[in-house]
Amino acid sequence: MLGKVNHVAIAVPDLSAAVESYRSTLGASVTEPQALPEHGVTVVFVMLPNTKVELLEPLGEGSPISAFLEKNPAGGMHHICYEVEDIIAARDRLRQAGARILGDGNPKIGAHGKPVLFLHPKDFQGTLIELEEV
Amino acid sequence: MLGKVNHVAIAVPDLSAAVESYRSTLGASVTEPQALPEHGVTVVFVMLPNTKVELLEPLGEGSPISAFLEKNPAGGMHHICYEVEDIIAARDRLRQAGARILGDGNPKIGAHGKPVLFLHPKDFQGTLIELEEV
Numbered sequence: 179m180l181g182k183v184n185h186v187a188i189a190v191p192d193l194s195a196a197v198e199s200y201r202s203t204l205g206a207s208v209t210e211p212q213a214l215p216e217h218g219v220t221v222v223f224v225m226l227p228n229t230k231v232e233l234l235e236p237l238g239e240g241s242p243i244s245a246f247l248e249k250n251p252a253g254g255m256h257h258i259c260y261e262v263e264d265i266i267a268a269r270d271r272l273r274q275a276g277a278r279i280l281g282d283g284n285p286k287i288g289a290h291g292k293p294v295l296f297l298h299p300k301d302f303q304g305t306l307i308e309l310e311e312v
Numbered sequence: 313m314l315g316k317v318n319h320v321a322i323a324v325p326d327l328s329a330a331v332e333s334y335r336s337t338l339g340a341s342v343t344e345p346q347a348l349p350e351h352g353v354t355v356v357f358v359m360l361p362n363t364k365v366e367l368l369e370p371l372g373e374g375s376p377i378s379a380f381l382e383k384n385p386a387g388g389m390h391h392i393c394y395e396v397e398d399i400i401a402a403r404d405r406l407r408q409a410g411a412r413i414l415g416d417g418n419p420k421i422g423a424h425g426k427p428v429l430f431l432h433p434k435d436f437q438g439t440l441i442e443l444e445e446v
Contacts, residue, residue, distance in 0.1 A: 179339030182362040186320055186392060190437040199436055203409040204394075205313030226394070228316040228362045233437075253437035255389040258320060260338075260360070275337040302333055303324040303367075303387035 179268055181261035184290075184310050185223075185230045189243040190253040193220055193235035200224045200233070211235075217289050218242050232289075257296070257306035265293045265311035277301045285311070313402055315395035318424075318444050319357075319364045323377040324387040327354055327369035334358045334367070342367075351423050352376050366423075391430070391440035399427045399445035411435045419445070 190196040193211055201208045209223040218241035224231040234256065236244050246256055262268040265285050272279065278298035288294030288310055297307040324330040327345060335342045343357040352375035358365040368390065370378050380390055396402040399419050406413065412432035422428030422444055431441040 180334075180358075180360060183317070183320070183360050183365075186317070186389075188437055188439055196437050200314075203406060203411055203435075204441075205405070224314075226314060226317050231317075231392070250438055252434060253439065254433075255320075255392065255439055258365070258389065271339070272337060277337055299388075300386060301337075303322060303330050304384055305322055305387065305389055307338075 179262060179271065181263065181312070183229045184259040184261050184308075184312070185232045186258050187232040187234055187256045187308075188253060189234050189236075189246050189250070189256040191235070191247055191251060193222060193233060196233045196235075196253070197222055200231075213237055214289055218244075219289070221289060257308050259294075259308035259310050261312040262309045263311070265295060265309060268309055269295055272297065313396060313405065315397065315446070317363045318393040318395050318442075318446070319366045320392050321366040321368055321390045321442075322387060323368050323370075323380050323384070323390040325369070325381055325385060327356060327367060330367045330369075330387070331356055334365075347371055348423055352378075353423070355423060391442050393428075393442035393444050395446045396443045397445070399429060399443060402443055403429055406431065 200206045207225045211220050211222050213220045219234045220237045222233045280296040285293035285295050293311045295309045299306045334340045341359040345354050345356050347354045353368045354371045356367045414430040419427035419429050427445045429443045433440045
């Protein structure tokens with residue numbers, strides 16, 4: 179069921195500093211910051227040859243990464259996103275196996291404009307998993 | 313400087329349960345457990361089309377992931393490993409930029425038999441970064 183790792187997301191308290199780390203210190207190719215107010219984040223992509231890393235900074239009130247950054251003020255790895263071919267089939271299979279889908283269980287349109295779901299970290303060894311239909 | 317994401321490592325308290333989650337619930341291809349006493353872990357690879365996820369369970373006394381699991385008893389994302397062409401050149405560049413290398417700064421032979429270094433998470437937004445020469 180799991181396809182490619184679409185991205186690994188890292189929550190950061192200061193996006194400019196993070197961009198500087200990845201671009202200058204680590205020598206990676208980094209995109210321009212993109213504000214996604216409907217998702218409560220500003221995002222930058224670190225482009226790697228086989229996948230990407232998303233650097234996420236909170237944007238506005240009630241950002242979905244604010245609680246994480248309160249617990250981890252320096253930042254840290256927030257979630258991993260896997261591609262799936264059919265997100266409804268994936269959801270139904272997961273539910274049947276007893277895994278919990280976050281929210282109301284209906285896919286939302288994610289930051290890349292594709293349907294996404296998040297799985298409960300308690301069902302997956304403390305790791306927040308995003309599934310994205312591609 | 314950064315090449316491919318070689319793997320994302322997830323520390324888990326119970327490797328059998330984690331294997332069951334990834335194999336049965338998520339439908340991924342998972343390798344047989346491999347005990348690496350010299351690294352203090354038992355490891356399983358979740359094989360994805362573009363990279364892999366390493367599931368790590370502590371092995372023996374003083375495992376390098378024990379402290380992490382004490383803080384995160386359910387488990388969680390532990391580090392991300394990027395490939396580099398020349399680990400000594402990478403280390404020297406990082407040091408020049410003021411980044412801290414863990415340990416004595418000399419590459420060790422990692423779990424894949426290749427030279428590796430770990431970078432201080434405080435210099436990289438709370439994310440533990442491994443570099444592996446390939």
